[in-house]
Amino acid sequence: MLEVDKVGIHLGGRWLLRDMSLTLEAGEVVGISGDSGVGKSTLARMLAGHLAPDEGEVRYGGRPAARRGPHPAQLVLQHPERAVNPRWRIRRILAEAGAPEPSLLEALQIAPSWLDRWPLELSGGELQRVCIARALGPATRVLIADEMTAMLDALTQAGIWRAALGVAQERGLGVLAISHDEALLERICTRRLRWEELRGDATTVMMP
Amino acid sequence: MAIGAKRVPAQEASRRGASSEEAALGAAAPLLEIEGLRVSFLQYGRGLQRRTVQALAGVDLSVGAGELVALVGSSGSGKSLLAHAVMGLLPDNARSSGSIRYAGEPLDGERLLRLRGKELALVPQGVTYLDPLLRAGEQALGRQRGPQARSRLRAVFSRFGLPERAERLYPHQLSGGMARKVLVSAAALGGARLVVADEPTPGMEAGKAAEALQALRELADGGCGVLLLTHDIEAALRVADRVAVLYAGEAVELAAASDFAGAGERLRHPYTRALWQALPANGFRPLPGVQPAPEEAAASCAFAARCGQAAPECRAAKPAMRVWRGGQVRCFKPD
Amino acid sequence: MMERPEMKAATQRKAVPAASLPSGRLRLLVGAALLVAALLGLGLWASLSGGGEGLRTNLAERSLPPSWGHPLGTDWLGRDMLVRTVQGLWLSLQVGLLASLAGTAIAAAAGLSAALLGRTADRIVSWLMDLFLSLPHLVTLILIAFVCGGGLRGVLIGVALTHWPSLARLIRAEAMQLRSADYVAVSRSLGKSRVWIMTRHLLPHLLPQLLTGCLLLFPHAILHEAAITFIGLGLPPDQPAIGVILSESMRYLNAGLWWLAVFPGVALLLLVGAFDRLGHAASALLDPGRSQQ
Numbered sequence: 073m074l075e076v077d078k079v080g081i082h083l084g085g086r087w088l089l090r091d092m093s094l095t096l097e098a099g100e101v102v103g104i105s106g107d108s109g110v111g112k113s114t115l116a117r118m119l120a121g122h123l124a125p126d127e128g129e130v131r132y133g134g135r136p137a138a139r140r141g142p143h144p145a146q147l148v149l150q151h152p153e154r155a156v157n158p159r160w161r162i163r164r165i166l167a168e169a170g171a172p173e174p175s176l177l178e179a180l181q182i183a184p185s186w187l188d189r190w191p192l193e194l195s196g197g198e199l200q201r202v203c204i205a206r207a208l209g210p211a212t213r214v215l216i217a218d219e220m221t222a223m224l225d226a227l228t229q230a231g232i233w234r235a236a237l238g239v240a241q242e243r244g245l246g247v248l249a250i251s252h253d254e255a256l257l258e259r260i261c262t263r264r265l266r267w268e269e270l271r272g273d274a275t276t277v278m279m280p
Numbered sequence: 281m282a283i284g285a286k287r288v289p290a291q292e293a294s295r296r297g298a299s300s301e302e303a304a305l306g307a308a309a310p311l312l313e314i315e316g317l318r319v320s321f322l323q324y325g326r327g328l329q330r331r332t333v334q335a336l337a338g339v340d341l342s343v344g345a346g347e348l349v350a351l352v353g354s355s356g357s358g359k360s361l362l363a364h365a366v367m368g369l370l371p372d373n374a375r376s377s378g379s380i381r382y383a384g385e386p387l388d389g390e391r392l393l394r395l396r397g398k399e400l401a402l403v404p405q406g407v408t409y410l411d412p413l414l415r416a417g418e419q420a421l422g423r424q425r426g427p428q429a430r431s432r433l434r435a436v437f438s439r440f441g442l443p444e445r446a447e448r449l450y451p452h453q454l455s456g457g458m459a460r461k462v463l464v465s466a467a468a469l470g471g472a473r474l475v476v477a478d479e480p481t482p483g484m485e486a487g488k489a490a491e492a493l494q495a496l497r498e499l500a501d502g503g504c505g506v507l508l509l510t511h512d513i514e515a516a517l518r519v520a521d522r523v524a525v526l527y528a529g530e531a532v533e534l535a536a537a538s539d540f541a542g543a544g545e546r547l548r549h550p551y552t553r554a555l556w557q558a559l560p561a562n563g564f565r566p567l568p569g570v571q572p573a574p575e576e577a578a579a580s581c582a583f584a585a586r587c588g589q590a591a592p593e594c595r596a597a598k599p600a601m602r603v604w605r606g607g608q609v610r611c612f613k614p615d
Numbered sequence: 616m617m618e619r620p621e622m623k624a625a626t627q628r629k630a631v632p633a634a635s636l637p638s639g640r641l642r643l644l645v646g647a648a649l650l651v652a653a654l655l656g657l658g659l660w661a662s663l664s665g666g667g668e669g670l671r672t673n674l675a676e677r678s679l680p681p682s683w684g685h686p687l688g689t690d691w692l693g694r695d696m697l698v699r700t701v702q703g704l705w706l707s708l709q710v711g712l713l714a715s716l717a718g719t720a721i722a723a724a725a726g727l728s729a730a731l732l733g734r735t736a737d738r739i740v741s742w743l744m745d746l747f748l749s750l751p752h753l754v755t756l757i758l759i760a761f762v763c764g765g766g767l768r769g770v771l772i773g774v775a776l777t778h779w780p781s782l783a784r785l786i787r788a789e790a791m792q793l794r795s796a797d798y799v800a801v802s803r804s805l806g807k808s809r810v811w812i813m814t815r816h817l818l819p820h821l822l823p824q825l826l827t828g829c830l831l832l833f834p835h836a837i838l839h840e841a842a843i844t845f846i847g848l849g850l851p852p853d854q855p856a857i858g859v860i861l862s863e864s865m866r867y868l869n870a871g872l873w874w875l876a877v878f879p880g881v882a883l884l885l886l887v888g889a890f891d892r893l894g895h896a897a898s899a900l901l902d903p904g905r906s907q908q
Contacts, residue, residue: 107488122800143804154797157816169805181568196355198570209805225354225511226558231566252489255514259560 073098073246074119074145074214076270079128081118088114092128092270096214096246101237103249103257106267112250115270116218119248120147132213142169146207150219152199156191162202163187169209179242180205180235197228204236214246222251233260310342310384311474311505312366317378319361319370335361337529337574337582339378340601340608343474343507348500350508350516350537352555353526354571355479359509360405363478366507367402368392382474401472403463403496405479410451410459417447420465429469436465439502440495457488464495467504474505481515493519513540513555525552528582529574531601534608548609551583581612589613643896650889654708661705678867681874688874691867700879703857704886710770710856711837717775718782718836719829723821725779726786730794731813740787744780752777756839760848770849774836782828789824793817823898830894834887841883857883 073096080090089111096102106112117123119130121143129136132144149155156165166172166187177184180201191199200220207215215236221229237260240247251257257264319336335358343349353359364370366380366387380387382395392400410419420436421429437446440461451459460480467475477496481489493508497519500506510516516523517537525533533549540547544556557563569586577598581587584594593612601610673693681688687696729740747755756773763769793799793816802812837857843849844858852859857879864875 117800121804140806142806146804147801149797151797155801157798159819168802168807195570206801206805223355223511225352226513226555226560227567228354228570230558230560230564231568234564234566253560255560259564 073100073133074248075131075134076119077129077131079118079125079130081114081123081126090127094265094270096248098213098244098246099241099262101240101247101249101260101262103251103261103264104267104270105251105254105257105264110267112267113218116147116216116248116250119214120145120216122147142209142211144211145214145216146209146212147216147218148200148203148207148220150222152196152203153191155203156199158191160191161187162189162191162194165191165202166206169206172205172209176205176208176239179239180208181231197224197232200224200232201235204232208236208239208243208245212245214248215240216248216250218250219252220249221256222253229256311345311347311382312343312387312507313379313381313384314339314341314362314366315379315381316340317362317365317376317380319358319365319374319376321361321371321374323373332575334574334578335529336365336376337578338601338610339524339526339529339531341507341524341531341534343505345473345505346500346503347521348497348506348508348519349522349524350510350520351524351526351531352510352513352516355511357511357526357571358529359511359526360478363402363476363507363509366476367396367400369402398471399473401467401470401475403460403467403475403477403480410454410462412451414450415447416442416449416451416454416458416462419451420462420469422466422470424469432469433465436468437461439498440465440468441491455488457491460492461495464492464499468499468502472499472504474507475499476507476509478509479511480508481510481512489515490518514559514561525549525555527551528571528577530582530610531608532583532610534601536607539607546605548604548607548614549583549611550587550589550615553615554586581610583611643892643899647893647896650893657701658705658708661702678870678872681878687878688872690864690875691872696874696878699855699860700857700882703855703860703879704882706850706854706856707837707840707858707883708886710767710774710840710850711833714771714774714836714840715778715829715832717771718778718832719825721775721779722782722786722828723825725783727790727821729783729787730790737787740783744784747777747780748784752839753842756843757846757848760843765848765851767850767854770840770843773843774839777839778832778835782825782832785828786821786824789821790817793820827894827898830890830897833890833894837883837887837890 074094075096076092076094079092081088082090092115094102104112104115114123118125121137137143137145166177182198182201182205186194186198186202194202204215204220217236220236221232224232233256237247239245249257249260317336317339318334320332320334322330323333339351339362341349341351351359351362361370361374364374365376368388370376382391382400385391387395387400410416417433417437421433424432433447434444437444442458442461442465446454446458446462449458451462454462464475464477475496480492480496489512493515496506496508500519500521508516508520513523517540520537523533523535523537523540524531525535533547533552535547535552538546540556543562544553547553547556554565554567557565558567567586572582572585574582577584579598580596581590581594581599584590587594591613599610599612601608604611604614673689675693676685676689677693678691679685679689679693685695685697687700689695690699725740725744729737755777759773759776760769763772796816799812799816802816807815840849840856841858841861844856845862847862849858850856852863860879861876861883864872864879867875
């Protein structure tokens, strides 16, 4: 589903990350934890196509992502309010990824009444559900969650993750969860990796 | 005055050993007492629409000397407003009511101006509050100078686990955890007796977050009253003596940290219990529905719509905060 | 250091007027509407009274101080100063409008190309911006007006060419920030094209900035037009813009004809101040980030 082959990315002569490798199968939920500032978010952005790798290759289903059309890996970030255009209504935000399936909205518990509101008028948890719905378009194969619920309370976190994992399981998506919260990763993941294990090609190392 | 009597710096063991009854009622001399605090503010929507947003709709809590009280609420629930209300830093479009007392006397006007930045300190949410052009040591010392101040600085830094070289680092060279500790050190060196820490750990990796929290605990053990505002209940429980839980702008429960155990049998409010059971380590159980805005629940129990035990009376009137099993709870039918 | 939040709050307090009754925004909007109406009225009057009584030389009534017949007095040729002032303002207004529109267009083009066309474009535009910002406006203006041979064209080109850099810098910064916004990255990963993102995400955000920038440029443009006309490099005396009037009045000031300079000067100040406020009002209304104000 997702193969990351010795990728590296540099900025102004400094390598932000290098020699990172990872594989993710359909239906898997892989958790990555590690110290802050090591480049977890950079990796997430690169896998979702927001950044291009300077070396190495990322393959989705055996080949690089197409240049046109929706990227097969979609990223959901920590701050939903930054991930939506504040001048767009929710309906338009969702429509950017194509008209959303009613069943998807239902699974994520997005109430029809939200669609006509502005992002400012939704809570962080509600807005995050919208972002997840947008990320789960028909072309999406991998969902990358970078601290997706770090700013939310425990109840909202549990609700959002259960909904997102439900959709991912039903569609056989791969999920890559990046979080500082060990207990959360322990709960949601089928496999866990520590940052150090991504270096080189030690991608098959499993957590005990 | 009893307030002046500092509690002896407590050891971890004796602190946890204190009866939960006593701790939950805040038997230690209250340094900060907040009663019925409400904060609302005017906000513009698009163009000319303007509305009043009720952010806090009734918060009662107290913080004693040597005590660390955590106020837990989801992000956007008005925790920062509470911090700003205590410090008198509310923006001009905000209105607040209720009483805030420090050391037994109302905290306002002249007195607030005199105490703020000295006995009262705010550890703000963003580390961006650090001056990027000053070394950490100078930041923490503020206007204090001289060899005596230096040695105090060294002592405080080592107490909070900051290495000696940290004194000479600039903010951009500090990790998130270290920056927090510098902020806490500054409060300690400034002679603060009450410290309000606003969301000190978001996005921090577990180890770093624990360090930052430990610095606050140290501060409390040194005799300070500490009010910790956070959305992360696990983090709060690691260091707090007591926990106040915020729902829809109201404090719904005041419990001892030790009440959060097992399946939450000792908790009093159904929301607190749901929150506890939703933690990844405790069942990861979600609850349908969302927190209402405070104005939507002005005349009923704010949690009634999601509560499994809600009775007709819960939808007809708003319960008041009351003492219950050694803590406080805002519920008609507490467990 | 613990005082920093306090200081921040204090400065905010100063900058932001208290939310008073009725809504501060409504007041601003009404003020702006009144201003526009007043200006339209002014223009109408100026064009109607164009060849009328007021401007005819009337040596019998020359150099009269303000009176009921001539509220702003008359000049050394007996022309009514009220009519002259209004006409001068109207002319200045038109020049200012044209110049600030041209300046805004240059700023938008320069700012956007600096932000979106890559590093070389950014370097060139930034260098130009720095160059223009480092020279005093008036010096550049005089040079350009001189090269263009004075007159209306010289003033327009001069004002437009000197006033774009500050707005361009703002647009550039804004566009760069928007370009790296999370939702733009998401939009790209959803397969949207550059043009799509530009027109749907970036431009709607920049339009208010441009409008506000144009409005705020306006008073500068008028003032500089007046200044350059005042020193004789701008509009010719047969196009009596406010600068011409002020410049001519100076010769009679020491003869005690104070009203010749004072009233047109005050009128100019009021006009400039009004547009400045309109610009700030527009930016408050159009900026969702200022919802608290």
